[in-house]
Amino acid sequence: MANKVSNFSDLIQRVTASCLLHPLGSGRRFADDVTDTHSGEDDSDYEEHNKSEKYYDDDEEDEVSPAVIEQAKGDAYKTERQMEMVMLMSEVFETVSSMKKAYVSLQEAHCPWDPDKMRLSDMAVLAEMRKLGVLRERFRRSVGKVGGGGATEATKRTVAGLTLREVVAPYEAAMEKLKTEVKSKEAEIENLREKLKTATVLNGGGSSGRKSRSHPHHQSKKKVNYSSQLQGTNVLGVNLLPPFVTAVSPSPMPEVFESCISSVKEGSKSFTSLLLSLMKSAHWDIAATVRSIEASTTTTAGAPAAVRDSIVGPNHAKYALESYVNRKIFQGFDHETFYMDGSLSSLLNPNQFRTECFTQYRDMKAMDPIELLGILPTCQFGNFCSKKYLSIVHPKMEESLFGDLEQRRQVLAGNHPRTGFYGEFLVLAKAVWLLHLLAFSLDPPPTHFEGSRGAEFHPQYMESVVRFPGGRVAAGHVVGFPVSPGFKLGNGSVVKARVYVVPKSEL
Structure with a gap:
């Protein structure tokens, strides 16, 4: 009997030690210990031990199972958290890889220049960056869950x-x-x-009834008022819309661009006529001048075009001279600053740049260029005027036309001479500058083209400066030289390029 009591005490000690050393142990380990303990005992002792084992198991289940369950929950939570973090990191790497591919595509769109591909690549990069932002927020939200059951509620709330x-x-x-x-x-x-x-009082609102309805400015004032109503502004350009309606502010339309082209055409014709009259007064050889201009437009290799007879007919020298002026003043039109600097604002902040261009267009449209440059002679528009004047009127030309280089010296010094000739040039320069602002305020910006020498005449893209009977260019005529560029707008409309056409046999 004493031996049985000793064995029973030994059994209790073994079971207790096993539970303390292996809290997550299964019933299999416990059964093994019991089996090992009683391998040499008789059946009666084994039955008695089994009863004790059953009794002990019931007691231990009541005491140990809550801790076991809690730890099991913790292990399951850790496993779930690990799987969640693995999936999150996998998504991060996939998103970064996609963003790298989109950025490479964006770089490739720069050379050769492909605005459509650039726009799509830019949208793809932004989309991947937004995905990264979402993943970052998911990670931040999951920080409060780190630690599983070990983290206190206070710690979770703090995080x-x-x-x-x-x-x-x-x-x-x-x-x-x-x-x-x-x-x-x-x-x-x-x-x-x-x-x-104040302006309304100074203008005398009650005197409008005394004005004649046939006054030359009456119709233009109506147009201004109508346009202002469409744009939400008054005749002084004051925005009358409340602050919360600024999102629907006026935007440039293709029709405005087409009307601005007419101003450029008129300014070009006027300045060219003045320049041609000054050349005739200075006894220039107009025919030689025309041949020189024709030679500069020739793209074929070999003998220069100046050795051949001129293709320009009588009284058509003005078209050759206008071609020269437009080629100089439109050079660099496809760049946001005519390549006066290396600005890339139209690429870095396209929406903001378009808005700024249209704002500058509206503010500058009613300004006198002479007065503007008198206040800000070295502004961006002033630099444009200086650069283009020095490009069009070279030193020998100015000295021959005016007998000195005084205007050139003033321009080189950063000033703008108040002469009739320079004032006429500023009218053209302002028209081209406004057209340039409008072009970069449209989305997408219009593309410009010109008819090259010897190209077939296409009436849907070209307009002949030489008039033909019936208004149609005779068959067998090709482009002799371009006069002014044309533009293709984003809505599909085309502003025709002006060209000087000649019979194909004369080239």
Whole structure:
């Protein structure tokens, strides 16, 4: 009997030690220990031990199972967290890889220049960056869950609170900035309204009834008022829309671009006529000048075109001279600053750049270029005028036409001479500058083209400066030289290029 009691105590000690050393152990380990303990005992002892084992198991199940279940839950949570983080990192790597591919495509779109491919690649890069932002927020939200059951509720709330503040802080800062801008705009609108009232009083609103309905400015004023109503502004350019309607501000339309082309055409003709009359007064050899211009437009190799007879007919020298002027002043038109600097604002911030261009167009349209350059002689428009004048009027030409180089010296010094000739040039320069601003405010910007020498005449893309009976170019005529470029707009409409056509046999 004493031996049985000793064996029973030994059994209790073994079971207790096994539970302490192996809290997650299965019933199999416990059964093995019991089997090993009783391998040499008789059946009666074994049955008695089994009863004790059953009794012990029931007690241990009541005492140990909560801890075992809690730890099992913790292990399952850790496994779930690991799988979640693995999936998250996999998505991060896939997104980064896609963004790299999109960025490479964006770089390839620069050379050769492909605006459509560039636009799509830029959208792809932005989409992948947004995905990364979403993954970052997912990671931040999951930080509060790190630690499983071991993390206290207070710690979770602290981590979640920090993440929430980090997310909300940028929006709060942006909101404060917008509130400040709204207050500034409201003050500006109030100031402009006061100016409008003053201007209305000075113009004498009651005197309009005494004006003749046939006054030459009456119809133009109507047009301005109508256009202003469409744009939400008055005749002084004051925005009468409330601040919250700024999102629907006027935008450039292809029709505005086409009307601006007419101003360029008129300015080009006027300046060319003045230049030609000055050349005749200075006894220039007009025929030799025309041949020189023709030679500069020839793209074929071999003997220069100057050794051949001129293709320009009588009284058509003005077209050759206009071709020379337009070629010089439109050079660099496809760049946002006519290559006066290396600016890339149209690529880095396209939406903002388009808005700024259209704003400059509206502000500058009614300005006198002489008065503007008198105040800001070295502004971007002033630099454009200086560069183009020096390109069109070379030193020998100016000295021959005016007897000195005084205008050139003033331009080189950063000034703008107040002469009739330079003033006529500024009219053309302003028209081209406004056209350039409009082109870069359209989305997509228009593409310009010109009819090259010897090209077949296409009436849907070209317009002949020489008039033909019936208004149609006779068969067998080709382009002798381009006069002014044409443009293809984003809506599919075409502004025809002006060309000088000649019979194909004369080339």
